[in-house]
Amino acid sequence: MSRKKNTLTIRDVAEACGVSVSTVSRVLNDKDDVATETYEKVRRVIAEMGYTSSLAATSMRSRRTNVIGILVVDLGDPFSLELFKGIGTAIRGTEYDLIVYSGGRVAATAESGWERRHLSRLDGSITDGVLVVTPTTEDLTAISPLVAVDPHEHNTLPAVISANREGAIAVMEYLIGLGHRRIGFITGRQGLVSTSHRQQGYIEALEQAGLPVDPALIQPGDYTRETGFHSAQHLLALADPPTAIFAANDQSALGVIDAASEAGLHIPEDLSVVGFDNIPQAMCSVPGLTTVDQSVSEMGYVATTMLIKLIQGETLDEPLCKIPTRLVIRDSCRSIK
Amino acid sequence: MSRKKNTLTIRDVAEACGVSVSTVSRVLNDKDDVATETYEKVRRVIAEMGYTSSLAATSMRSRRTNVIGILVVDLGDPFSLELFKGIGTAIRGTEYDLIVYSGGRVAATAESGWERRHLSRLDGSITDGVLVVTPTTEDLTAISPLVAVDPHEHNTLPAVISANREGAIAVMEYLIGLGHRRIGFITGRQGLVSTSHRQQGYIEALEQAGLPVDPALIQPGDYTRETGFHSAQHLLALADPPTAIFAANDQSALGVIDAASEAGLHIPEDLSVVGFDNIPQAMCSVPGLTTVDQSVSEMGYVATTMLIKLIQGETLDEPLCKIPTRLVIRDSCRSIK
DNA sequence: GTGAAAGCGCTAACAC
DNA sequence: GTGTTAGCGCTTTCAC
Numbered sequence: 080m081s082r083k084k085n086t087l088t089i090r091d092v093a094e095a096c097g098v099s100v101s102t103v104s105r106v107l108n109d110k111d112d113v114a115t116e117t118y119e120k121v122r123r124v125i126a127e128m129g130y131t132s133s134l135a136a137t138s139m140r141s142r143r144t145n146v147i148g149i150l151v152v153d154l155g156d157p158f159s160l161e162l163f164k165g166i167g168t169a170i171r172g173t174e175y176d177l178i179v180y181s182g183g184r185v186a187a188t189a190e191s192g193w194e195r196r197h198l199s200r201l202d203g204s205i206t207d208g209v210l211v212v213t214p215t216t217e218d219l220t221a222i223s224p225l226v227a228v229d230p231h232e233h234n235t236l237p238a239v240i241s242a243n244r245e246g247a248i249a250v251m252e253y254l255i256g257l258g259h260r261r262i263g264f265i266t267g268r269q270g271l272v273s274t275s276h277r278q279q280g281y282i283e284a285l286e287q288a289g290l291p292v293d294p295a296l297i298q299p300g301d302y303t304r305e306t307g308f309h310s311a312q313h314l315l316a317l318a319d320p321p322t323a324i325f326a327a328n329d330q331s332a333l334g335v336i337d338a339a340s341e342a343g344l345h346i347p348e349d350l351s352v353v354g355f356d357n358i359p360q361a362m363c364s365v366p367g368l369t370t371v372d373q374s375v376s377e378m379g380y381v382a383t384t385m386l387i388k389l390i391q392g393e394t395l396d397e398p399l400c401k402i403p404t405r406l407v408i409r410d411s412c413r414s415i416k
Numbered sequence: 417m418s419r420k421k422n423t424l425t426i427r428d429v430a431e432a433c434g435v436s437v438s439t440v441s442r443v444l445n446d447k448d449d450v451a452t453e454t455y456e457k458v459r460r461v462i463a464e465m466g467y468t469s470s471l472a473a474t475s476m477r478s479r480r481t482n483v484i485g486i487l488v489v490d491l492g493d494p495f496s497l498e499l500f501k502g503i504g505t506a507i508r509g510t511e512y513d514l515i516v517y518s519g520g521r522v523a524a525t526a527e528s529g530w531e532r533r534h535l536s537r538l539d540g541s542i543t544d545g546v547l548v549v550t551p552t553t554e555d556l557t558a559i560s561p562l563v564a565v566d567p568h569e570h571n572t573l574p575a576v577i578s579a580n581r582e583g584a585i586a587v588m589e590y591l592i593g594l595g596h597r598r599i600g601f602i603t604g605r606q607g608l609v610s611t612s613h614r615q616q617g618y619i620e621a622l623e624q625a626g627l628p629v630d631p632a633l634i635q636p637g638d639y640t641r642e643t644g645f646h647s648a649q650h651l652l653a654l655a656d657p658p659t660a661i662f663a664a665n666d667q668s669a670l671g672v673i674d675a676a677s678e679a680g681l682h683i684p685e686d687l688s689v690v691g692f693d694n695i696p697q698a699m700c701s702v703p704g705l706t707t708v709d710q711s712v713s714e715m716g717y718v719a720t721t722m723l724i725k726l727i728q729g730e731t732l733d734e735p736l737c738k739i740p741t742r743l744v745i746r747d748s749c750r751s752i753k
Numbered sequence: 754g755t756g757a758a759a760g761c762g763c764t765a766a767c768a769c
Numbered sequence: 770g771t772g773t774t775a776g777c778g779c780t781t782t783c784a785c
Contacts, residue, residue, distance in 0.1 A: 167492025
């Protein structure tokens with residue numbers, strides 16, 4: 080019927096107050112050159128009308144929106160969800176709002192830099208700064224501050240990572256200490272720094288212990304249960320199969336357990352299984368599994384803190400922040416001494 | 417040095433192509449009145465430059481953004497997180513992107529309709545439609561489609577709810593069947609439809625069984641562990657304490673267990689405890705607890721599906737969608753027959 | 754202290 | 770088919 084949009088605009092407020100839009104804008108942004116009287120009147124009318132400025136319009140015109148963006152491939156992915164907890168905590172009580180941006184069309188964008196697409200949609204307009212979760216591209220240029228969580232291998236951006244290498248070494252020292260000599264490894268998703276650091280730790284620990292690095296024992300993974308399953312089947316089918324398998328994350332570890340149980344093996348009696356874990360105690364209901372707790376929510380917390388610092392013009396004393404991991408042993412792995 | 421913002425705009429693309437901005441805009445929006453030749457050239461340049469239109473600008477000018485908004489009080493809240501799983505699944509493979517909007521300043525906004533503020537920031541500009549999670553205000557007017565998840569009591573909007581009443585009745589029938597006559601109840605957060613429906617089920621089941629409804633047995637809760645703890649202490653300190661406590665959600669149930677263990681009671685031997693649960697199996701590691709699984713992620717899935725229908729102009733056959741719940745008994749509650 | 758006017762990046766008439 | 774032009778709602782000079 081009417082072509083009028085029933086959204087309240089700054090004009091509506093201005094007219095209701097009998098002042099100009101610029102005055103209302105000044106009030107909105109708490110500029111100090113507004114008469115107290117005018118200021119209060121405008122504030123009152125704003126409250127009465129329930130007006131809120133449109134994010135889109137504000138974004139276009141001003142540099143500052145007080146909104147932090149979080150870019151994730153897939154809302155609902157356990158890693159992201161755990162991260163949100165820490166991010167939520169970090170944001171609570173600050174003046175920032177939060178926007179999590181995630182795309183449908185995963186298939187279409189998965190390979191071709193979703194983060195770049197998403198970034199350019201938000202950066203420089205809607206958000207004051209951006210947190211990118213597990214980006215797969217190495218070159219991400221933003222005009223506003225950016226912090227990466229578990230970034231690409233060749234990352235040069237401010238970032239937060241887990242102590243992946245150290246965690247992997249702890250796992251290996253534990254297994255080697257129990258007498259294991261042939262330890263299988265299932266890698267993470269290619270391109271991520273977490274993946275290469277974990278593998279590095281695996282190899283370093285072997286070398287440190289004077290054990291051979293057998294390429295056949297290193298199978299590719301991508302942080303999914305299915306791939307973990309197939310890689311584990313591969314490992315278990317070897318002529319000289321490993322006595323322990325170290326999976327780069329919780330999902331792959333579950334895949335390993337699937338494969339083991341299909342092969343009639345019991346955990347941890349017949350096969351020792353260790354996996355990195357995104358969520359504290361998420362894997363505690365899986366009997367026999369040993370895990371490395373990554374404190375993912377802390378990564379989220381720290382990353383957000385870093386980003387806020389950057390947005391506020393401060394410099395980071397340490398652009399690459401490493402969050403400690405912790406080996407969690409519930410049922411001890413098999414000793415084969 | 418330069419005052420130029422290094423963001424790529426539609427103008428840059430237009431100049432690089434030697435066409436006007438409107439032509440580029442037409443290509444971007446796949447209008448059919450562009451010469452194939454021009455179309456392809458522009459597409460190629462766009463791909464080469466890695467241009468993506470700014471969400472803010474697009475939002476301001478056009479009705480359609482292909483973005484769905486999700487409004488939550490607090491990112492990181494377990495209910496929201498579980499919801500995200502379903503939403504993520506629903507969105508996957510569609511043409512829609514997702515924006516989750518959440519505010520810092522919770523304290524400031526908690527009482528005074530955060531959802532209205534957030535809504536007006538996004539609605540009518542950035543998003544094509546919005547999902548509001550547990551709104552506390554009854555009147556939410558949006559110019560674009562809106563679906564509420566676990567809405568306010570006096571809700572008239574399209575919404576998704578759990579079968580709260582039925583779930584509560586199932587709990588009560590189970591407990592009454594075991595011989596319980598005095599069953600405590602800890603309510604949910606006031607104002608939500610889930611809260612009143614659960615309480616309704618509690619009362620109905622008592623009446624159905626011909627048992628008295630003792631107001632002293634109904635204690636207020638707000639879905640937090642702390643309040644659950646205090647309310648449970650209250651119940652346990654009664655002259656004639658309940659033999660079973662039914663808590664309106666998982667957190668309150670944990671509070672009940674805290675109170676019970678502080679009172680030296682064992683679950684379920686000394687006290688039967690049942691709680692609604694947001695996350696499948698989240699409470700499975702809590703021994704003795706019986707839960708009602710709410711299928712929260714399914715709520716997210718269904719709500720998203722409904723919203724997409726609305727955005728696409730379809731009408732819903734059922735504006736209020738009720739998701740079944742399921743009583744999950746691990747350790748049987750105490751029988752006091 | 755306040756208003757008028759320009760313009761952010763984009764889309765949608767309307768010309769040609 | 771394509772360019773020109775007028776805004777969307779807001780912030781920000783620059784006058785007064």
